[in-house]
Amino acid sequence: MTVKYEYYTILVVDIEGFGRRRNPVQSWLRERLRRILEAAFETSGVDHRAGPPPVDRGDGVFWLLPGTVPKEDVTGPFVDQLRQQLRAHARTSSAEGALRLRLSLHGGEVGADDQGWVGADLNTACRIVDHQPLRDALAASEGAELVVAVSDEWHRKVISHDHPGIDATEYRPVRFDAKEIENETVWIRVPGHPAPVLAPESAPDNAPGAHGGSGAAHDGRRAAAATPPTPFIQHNSGIGQLYGDIHDGGIGQVQGTVHQTFGAPAAPDGAGNAELRHELDELRALLKDALARRDIDAGTYQDASRELDTAEEYADAEDEESRGVLVRALVKLGALVTGIGVIAEPVRNLINTLRGE
Template identity: 30%
Template sequence: MYTTMIAIDIVAFGQRCHDTHTQRRVRHELYERLSEAFAMTNLPWAACHREDRGDGVLIVMPAEVNATHCLDPLAHHLAVLLRGHNRFASDATRLRIRTAVHHGYVERDDHGVFSPATVHLFRLLEAPAFKKALQAAGTDLGVIVSDTLYTEAVQRGGNLVVPSAYKQLWINCKEVRRARAWLWLSPHHSDH
């Protein structure tokens, strides 16, 4: 099916969460904040296909979901929730998240989902340029959007995506060479 995919990774999970108790707590908080952000955005959390990645999650939206809702609306809601959580979190339990959003055809088998589109999604998520930009910004949330999804969302118009909130970023990661993507960063707050 042709759908929107979201890949999420907890920044520095292995470096900050050294024991299983802390890992369990941070993972619980991640899923709580995600389900809340989906509810705030009117996205169907329960209807999504989800694959846990240990320090993150792959979310495959139902085909009928408008991909545009997975950009600015979801990012803004998630940023607010992360800020609220992080205000009282320790360094070990602070949630900083990298998120990649892409769309395309997805196949499913007994082990999960796969396709060239899912490979591209994870190349975006793991791209060194994305990691470096988020680290330099020091924000709680960074979202990278594939060029095709961003272009389609902007061409549709409407007020759900604000193009000026995105910065062009060139990605080089494994077999993906010089691919254009679009970066959205949550505002930086100094109350952490």
């Protein structure tokens, strides 16, 4: 038969330490995994029924989602909700029933023949979830529920664009070699934990990526991830043209007129910020009420409180970058309280206000 290929978002999940469990526990974990994934799809608003049914992999599963499903929804809200579902499982599970996951996200052409699904991109997604640095990052992150790895293409098209609720600084690049794949890059994140510290041999080389990007562009992305940004010098004004590259202590040439002032900036009038802080205080009070009513558990409350702390930290900021951090914190907060209308609705309204919608 002639195989017809279509573009899909490819999601592959594996259970850590599955083979060490007794047979009845393995069967129970497989059932729990399916329920947890479906709940995460439902609560994050990702339409997992729009594509074919999931495919069992023994110690995991892969899911094909149509290209119409927004990748940023899979990367952000779905992963956030998956972590919350795993946290809920951990609170009632024994050590033998522990469920920690490796998740890979990729996209590409997949077809179906008489034996099932086939395609090089599907192979790549399955290779990623089995990649040793992914296993190492999860093993080294005590208390983590899952580790996420995305392909270089996914990182370029989704992560690097700073969508709300997606923080590119949480991902670390590692070299990816697996059977027919050589000297590519995948990006690893451990949700809710510091960016993973990876072995030096895991660092990608300076070779161009295998997804069609130029070597210079690929090298630039790696440099951006590996090198912290130099401090931003505020309060500049004027028009000029810069020749060369200026870093801390560096020298460059500027043609034109540029003015710079030093010292603390004048305090803003603060009216808008005071209103924002008032709304954040209201959200914190609603969170406490929800905890008292047991609408949320203590773990969710702590996670939501941390996002509120971040929002409050940046509430007085006026620059675009800080406002982005503020909005991302609120988006993560909204994902944590999905389904609790008394909190979720004011969070959505506040996000829309900050975005000017």
